Amino acid sequence: MLSETPILSLENLSKTFTLRPAFGRATQVNALRNVSLDLMPGRALALVGESGSGKSTVGRMIVGHHTPTSGRILFEGQDIAELTTRADQMRYRQAVQMVFQDPFSALNPAHTIRHHLLRALSLHQPDADPETALRMILEDVELDPLSTPAKFPHELSGGQRQRVNFARALAVKARLIVADEPTSMLDVSIRKSILGLMQRLKDEHGLSLLYITHDIATAEYLAEDTAVMFRGQVVERGPTAQVVGAPQHGYTKLLRAAVPDPELRLTGSDAGFAAEARRVRGQSAHDVQAFREVSPGHVIAEHAEVAHA
Numbered sequence: 001m002l003s004e005t006p007i008l009s010l011e012n013l014s015k016t017f018t019l020r021p022a023f024g025r026a027t028q029v030n031a032l033r034n035v036s037l038d039l040m041p042g043r044a045l046a047l048v049g050e051s052g053s054g055k056s057t058v059g060r061m062i063v064g065h066h067t068p069t070s071g072r073i074l075f076e077g078q079d080i081a082e083l084t085t086r087a088d089q090m091r092y093r094q095a096v097q098m099v100f101q102d103p104f105s106a107l108n109p110a111h112t113i114r115h116h117l118l119r120a121l122s123l124h125q126p127d128a129d130p131e132t133a134l135r136m137i138l139e140d141v142e143l144d145p146l147s148t149p150a151k152f153p154h155e156l157s158g159g160q161r162q163r164v165n166f167a168r169a170l171a172v173k174a175r176l177i178v179a180d181e182p183t184s185m186l187d188v189s190i191r192k193s194i195l196g197l198m199q200r201l202k203d204e205h206g207l208s209l210l211y212i213t214h215d216i217a218t219a220e221y222l223a224e225d226t227a228v229m230f231r232g233q234v235v236e237r238g239p240t241a242q243v244v245g246a247p248q249h250g251y252t253k254l255l256r257a258a259v260p261d262p263e264l265r266l267t268g269s270d271a272g273f274a275a276e277a278r279r280v281r282g283q284s285a286h287d288v289q290a291f292r293e294v295s296p297g298h299v300i301a302e303h304a305e306v307a308h309a
């Protein structure tokens, strides 16, 4: 098992954005700093962090929306920057699908669900009987196969739309789904059912999942492994039971206490704790110099003394 090739490896991935305001000087944002992660086939990796930590930049780079400033992305051991033929690039784009926070964003409001899914099926499963495949896929994502196909995206609830997005990933026979905050725009009452759906897709279809979230508690529902990011760096990673259940890095402990930002949440008698939270955040922003293994497969970052964010 341990010798298995990861379906996805990120190797020292960095991304610097240059912001060029209409007036004034260009500034640079180090959105990612030397991020290295492995995702094993058929497993889920939760990528957790507060807003601005760089999670979405990781997801968008994997699906090719951004190119790395440095570092490599390997899919089944192959550097995706070296996929030069159009056929190889198409295969990668089909195998790796992204599900976004806004379930509307990837659906065309002018087309029915049947249109969306049949189009994906005809391109990627040309030998399948389209009506049978459509029905099976809708059942797989727990949507009514009789009433759903004729509907337009606006006639579905947010949760149902998100299910259509997962159905589309199944239709193109995706092997890895990058789900970027897939439940955060949905009603609290249905968030758990979408996590349950992802769990089933992983277990029954052998899909691999990169689950991007700001909510560390939800990692436990779904992900065997968890990586915590802060200011563009991974600060802790390992089995979810350890990272979430017994965090060892100061920043992960803050996240577990649901107080990643002391400025926003702590006042009055909590002021002592707020000061400690500020200290941990300041220290955690420094460059990661090394990772220390605290239990098998569970590592935490050791930071430089001087900030260089």
Ligand SMILES: Nc1ncnc2c1ncn2[C@@H]1O[C@H](COP(=O)(O)OP(=O)(O)OP(=O)(O)O)[C@@H](O)[C@H]1O
Residues within 6 Å of the ligand: 017, 018, 019, 029, 030, 031, 049, 050, 051, 052, 053, 054, 055, 056, 057, 058, 214
């Ligand atoms: N296209 C871009 N141009 C310039 N800066 C960007 C761009 N995309 C992201 N950034 C910056 O990179 C940093 C990381 O952003 P990113 O969206 O990856 O974080 P995040 O953890 O996903 O946060 P959120 O949950 O708010 O999306 C932020 O400082 C952000 O402002």
